[in-house]
Amino acid sequence: MALFELSLQEVHNKLAGKEVSVQELAKESYKVIAETDDAIKAFITLNEEGALNRAAELDKQLRQGGERGLLFGLPAGIKDNIVTEGLTTTCASQFLSNYNPIYSATAARKLEQAGAVTIGKLNMDEFAMGGSNENSSFYPTRNPWNTDYVPGGSSGGSAASVAAGQVYFALGSDTGGSIRQPAAYCGIVGLKPTYGLVSRFGLVAFASSLDQIGPLTKNVEDSAYVLQAIAGYDASDSTSANVDIPDYTSALTGDVKGLRIGVPKEYLGAGIDPRVKEAVLEALAVYESLGATWEEISLPHTEYAIAAYYLLASSEASSNLARFDGVRYGVRADNPDNLIDLYRKSRSQGFGPEVKRRIMLGTYALSSGYYDAYYLKAQKVRTLIKGDFDQAFQKYDLIIGPTAPTPAFRIGEQVGDPLTMYLNDICTIPVSLAGVPAISVPCGMADGLPIGLQIIGKAFDETTVLRAAHAFEANTAHHKLRPQL
Amino acid sequence: MSITIKDVQHVANLARLELSDGEQQQFMEQLNAILKYAEKLNELNTDDVQPTSHVLPIVNVMREDVKKESLPLEKVLLNAPDEEDGQIRVPAVLE
Numbered sequence: 001m002a003l004f005e006l007s008l009q010e011v012h013n014k015l016a017g018k019e020v021s022v023q024e025l026a027k028e029s030y031k032v033i034a035e036t037d038d039a040i041k042a043f044i045t046l047n048e049e050g051a052l053n054r055a056a057e058l059d060k061q062l063r064q065g066g067e068r069g070l071l072f073g074l075p076a077g078i079k080d081n082i083v084t085e086g087l088t089t090t091c092a093s094q095f096l097s098n099y100n101p102i103y104s105a106t107a108a109r110k111l112e113q114a115g116a117v118t119i120g121k122l123n124m125d126e127f128a129m130g131g132s133n134e135n136s137s138f139y140p141t142r143n144p145w146n147t148d149y150v151p152g153g154s155s156g157g158s159a160a161s162v163a164a165g166q167v168y169f170a171l172g173s174d175t176g177g178s179i180r181q182p183a184a185y186c187g188i189v190g191l192k193p194t195y196g197l198v199s200r201f202g203l204v205a206f207a208s209s210l211d212q213i214g215p216l217t218k219n220v221e222d223s224a225y226v227l228q229a230i231a232g233y234d235a236s237d238s239t240s241a242n243v244d245i246p247d248y249t250s251a252l253t254g255d256v257k258g259l260r261i262g263v264p265k266e267y268l269g270a271g272i273d274p275r276v277k278e279a280v281l282e283a284l285a286v287y288e289s290l291g292a293t294w295e296e297i298s299l300p301h302t303e304y305a306i307a308a309y310y311l312l313a314s315s316e317a318s319s320n321l322a323r324f325d326g327v328r329y330g331v332r333a334d335n336p337d338n339l340i341d342l343y344r345k346s347r348s349q350g351f352g353p354e355v356k357r358r359i360m361l362g363t364y365a366l367s368s369g370y371y372d373a374y375y376l377k378a379q380k381v382r383t384l385i386k387g388d389f390d391q392a393f394q395k396y397d398l399i400i401g402p403t404a405p406t407p408a409f410r411i412g413e414q415v416g417d418p419l420t421m422y423l424n425d426i427c428t429i430p431v432s433l434a435g436v437p438a439i440s441v442p443c444g445m446a447d448g449l450p451i452g453l454q455i456i457g458k459a460f461d462e463t464t465v466l467r468a469a470h471a472f473e474a475n476t477a478h479h480k481l482r483p484q485l
Numbered sequence: 486m487s488i489t490i491k492d493v494q495h496v497a498n499l500a501r502l503e504l505s506d507g508e509q510q511q512f513m514e515q516l517n518a519i520l521k522y523a524e525k526l527n528e529l530n531t532d533d534v535q536p537t538s539h540v541l542p543i544v545n546v547m548r549e550d551v552k553k554e555s556l557p558l559e560k561v562l563l564n565a566p567d568e569e570d571g572q573i574r575v576p577a578v579l580e
Contacts, residue, residue: 102560196541211540239539277528307523318500325501327575329564339576340501348503357501359491360512361519363500379525379536384529386537420519435540460542 004165004218010022011168012308015062015073016427017328020061022073022117024334025168029075029119033166036485039153040142042161044080045088045228046120048173050344051075055117063399070225072115074441077161077170081128081204082213084108087118091204092136093126095350099385105202106237107213107230114229119167124258125159126352127321128178128206130154131424135354142411143185144483145449149408152182158216159186164485169217169226173203175210176309177404177428180440183216184403184452187442187481189469190216191223193461195435196241199234205320207313210432219479220441220470222250243460251463252470257291260396266302267401267454273291276402279451284400287468297334299388299394304381305430307424310358311365311378312433317355319363324350357418380434389434393458398468402427403440403452427454437462437467442478450481476485488516 003025006014014020030048037043058073078084081091083101125135133141133156138268139373141156143149144164151160155172158183162170165311171178174192183190190261191214205211215226227250234240263284267275284303310383326332326346333345351359365374392399431438436459443453453472457465473479490520494512497504521547558571 085520098564099566102556102563106544195539235546235548239541239543241541294570301529304526304529307525309520311523311526322501326566328573329566332566336576339578342536342576344503347501351502353508357512359500359502360496361516364488364492364496364516364520367496367499374520374523376536377531378523379538380531381526381529382536383534384531386540419522434538444499450531 004168008222011074012070012072015068018451023052024056024059025073026051026117026119029167029210032164034468035162036144036166036309039147039485040144040160040164041139041155042123042141042166043077043120043162043358044090044092044123044157047087047118050361051117051119052337053253054209058115058117069114069229071229072166074116075119076111076116076217077119077122077158077167078108079124079158079170079172081124081173082108082171083202083204084118084121087121089121091127092124092135093350093352093355095324095344097331098119099329103202106199106234107172108202110176110230111171115396122155122161122170124153125156127177127204127317127356128154128173129180129317129354129358131159131421132414133176133351137352138315140411143408144485147185148223148410149449150185150411152185152408154178155190155216156182159190160190162216162218163483165482169215171213171221171230172216173211173213174432175207175313176432177425179214179456180214180403180428180438180452181425184450185408187441187450187483188216188218189441189479190218190221191227191439192432192437193231193462194241194437196239197231197243197460197462199237199240201234201236207316209316210313212436219468220473221249221252224252225467228438241460246463248462248466253467254471254474256287256468256471259292259398260394261272261287261289261294262297262392262399263290263294264299264302264399264401265296266299271405271423271426272402273445273446275289275407276406276451279282280400280402280453283443283453283472286472287355287462294400295337297392297399299392299430301381301384301388302426302430303384303389305433306393306426307475308378308381308385309429310361310372310422312382314358314376315365316362318359318366321355326350354418384431388430389436397464399456401454404428407446407449407451415485431456435459437465439465441469441472443476444478445481488513489518
């Protein structure tokens, strides 16, 4: 595993100095996967032949000389809701078990342009609906720190794979916490960019007003480099933001002197595990020692966020998933009576229980007579929640709290109770509704399971988020801990 | 507001889902629990609040009205479950 413990610059130098080849990096990835994936089940599809061919191609380029970026040659895992041309993309759903994309997502294509090698497609909750990877219709991913526990979700495969050293980094997607929460549970770094910063073109839509692609990495520096590669305007995504992309990596100065941090009391109150609270307070003490200041603030509408989110996200999902009808791709049921019956049977056979539940909830919330009471009401509450953040950011540069109220829970513990499962997202969902960026970085351990610190910034101010996360990392050792598999 | 089995059947029909009796019962209970929780939103007065559909100011994105190349047929049909003569086959639409 030692190769993937080297810094980006170290790997880069080894490639340039011919001490290691791109093919050796890819082979290392498959070796670790062979050793560990029976235990954690992070991958759905491996791209071994394609990756080794591509690695050989990149080695050829390397021999021709020239400047290469720091991601060149690195083995990457991609969440299985990000389409990759010619490489099966399932969204962990039976419905798409045989789906062969005819194009690649913009984020995947940009990674390829940066020279990364796609090792395979990572497990997730079906259509990104869930927070534990137990909703994968193939098999649940397990937490590398303790395989009796969930890795979080929905990007659980991405987080577990990076934590286990199977890949150098991974891409995930975050709708209500699906990058940050698994990063916290698996003891790695996960960044949800500002809504609109990374193109959603080729990300299979769950809730279009919330979905964002982002990096899962071992440290903040890697996160900044991956973000640099995937951020930017894309004419193929009508919600892509046309903003200037700063140099994220030059923001990693270590200097947080004078930063003003707000700490929402709602994120440290009832329902928060005392060990999580303790770890967050210790992290704040680190910032204080580095010259930043913090004080308690209130985001008064926090308690309404989960209800608003589940109505909005499920409504959008019920509309987005209408495209899965068994006609042009995916599962088609045998012997339908007629066309409507073909839709009905194909969808019922192809979707798992959580997906059906959310389609039902969303269809109900959008249906005639209930639209105003549920969907419109939730959109108005979203305005209030966003207002909480707008107001706080007038006075503070960052908002800091836990990523999740507890460390990872046991597999099976919350399966029968969707509402309890939803409450795990209490600290991440408001941030998603506000559309602002946030990162989770490791900040401690509780009984052998990692705890994540969430650092939230102003819209499009990833620079300050990364700078603060990097400074914390530089003055602590939590991110250096690795699970023993 | 409480959801009945009839409501579940109505919504399942709108969503083009075929649910077993067991699923109908389970979804009725779970949707009732989730919607009961969602009633919390009524504690807030939102009479003068504008709804947020997107956090960014979203504008229509137009492209030039020029002819572009279409997807090649073999790509369009690559994932088709049933095809014939370069077309995707479905059951009769009109009976």
